[in-house]
Amino acid sequence: MQRALVGMSCVDILSSIGWFLSSWAAPKGSFVFAVGNDANCSFQGLLLQIAIGTPLYNAALIWYYLLVIKYNWTNDDLLKIEPWIHGFIWIWCIGTSETLLSLDLLNFVGPVCWVGDPPECWDENPPDSCGEAKLYATAMFCIPL
Numbered sequence: 001m002q003r004a005l006v007g008m009s010c011v012d013i014l015s016s017i018g019w020f021l022s023s024w025a026a027p028k029g030s031f032v033f034a035v036g037n038d039a040n041c042s043f044q045g046l047l048l049q050i051a052i053g054t055p056l057y058n059a060a061l062i063w064y065y066l067l068v069i070k071y072n073w074t075n076d077d078l079l080k081i082e083p084w085i086h087g088f089i090w091i092w093c094i095g096t097s098e099t100l101l102s103l104d105l106l107n108f109v110g111p112v113c114w115v116g117d118p119p120e121c122w123d124e125n126p127p128d129s130c131g132e133a134k135l136y137a138t139a140m141f142c143i144p145l
Contacts, residue, residue, distance in 0.1 A: 004060055007086055011053030011093065018047030019112075026108045034108075041113035045106030048114045049097040052141050056089045096140040105133050115141065 025044035026034035036044075063085075067073040100106050100115055109116035115137035121130035 003082065003086065004057055004064065007089065008054055008057035008061075011050060011057065011089075014047050015051035015054065018044050018051070021047075021112075023111045025113055026111075030108050031111055036113075041108055042101055042106045045113040045115065046097045046101055048112065049100060049106070049141065050093045052096065052144055053089050053093040055145050056092065060085050060089065092144070100136060100140065103132070103136070105136055107133075 021036075021040070021044045023031040023033045025036040025040040027037055027041055028035055064078065067078065097106075104118055105115050106113060107116040107118050115133050117126075117130050117133045120127060
């Protein structure tokens with residue numbers, strides 16, 4: 001259980017760095033105090049996507065208590081599944097972040113950078129590929145949340 005708390009703390013530290021960057025990471029001129037560029041924006045979006053690990057770790061802790069209290073699992077039983085839980089959570093956090101980065105969906109979305117369509121989608125005649133960001137944000141963050 002202590003390792004789950006360490007894992008959750010690591011996720012919280014990474015996402016806190018993302019939140020600390022605030023609008024600074026946004027491309028210069030796009031928001032108040034914005035002094036960043038596309039790379040800074042993508043980095044912040046990556047860190048904020050990793051934040052999904054916190055509710056996943058909370059779910060793991062709930063599962064831990066259920067298994068121990070209701071089903072009388074021993075520490076040895078729990079140690080068998082613990083690496084799988086950590087692996088799933090970190091693969092989800094990093095995998096979804098990398099997927100969004102590779103699809104160029106980590107963009108400025110208000111005061112921060114996270115999952116959003118690229119700026120060319122804000123034009124009067126956006127490309128057909130616009131609108132994917134909401135689908136990906138829902139599938140990779142909202143549903144697991």
